[in-house]
Amino acid sequence: MKIILKVLLTAVAVVLLSKLLSGVSVDGYTTAIIVAAVLGLLNIFVKPLLVLFTLPATILTLGLFLFVINACIILLADKLVDGFAVSSFWTALLFSILLTILQSIFYSVLGEEKTD
Incomplete structure (x- = not known):
């Protein structure tokens, strides 16, 4: 149930x-839900591979290269989903930063408790 709620909150953030x-x-809103689901799937399957392949660059930049990877994930979602468009790499970079901030605010509302 929380996964569906997270996808819907991410869709609200995308809109x-x-x-x-x-x-x-x-x-539209349906496209935003599809974008949220595609972003979730890309973050599960593609992002770890990109992080692994770019580990030296990530270490060299003290983790700042992860922002570039997030922007690439956004651009990949742009190519995969009809009805979702991002104009440039810099827009994707800003979109990914703002999306992360909004997601953390929205997810804090869910009140997830961490168990040890």
Whole structure:
């Protein structure tokens, strides 16, 4: 149940950011839900491979290269989902940073408790 709620909260964040940023467009709420699901799947399957392959660059930049990887994930979602468009790499970078901030705010509302 929490996974569905997280996807819906991410979809709300995608819609909000598409209204805030001029370089990001989403056709509708259904497209935003699809984008949220695709981003989740890409973060599960593709992102770990990208992190592994770019580990030296990530270490050299003290982790800042992870922002580039997140922007690449956003651009990949742009190519995979019709109705979702990001105009440039820099817009994708800003979108990924703002999306992360919004997700952390929204997920804190869920009140997930960590167990040891």
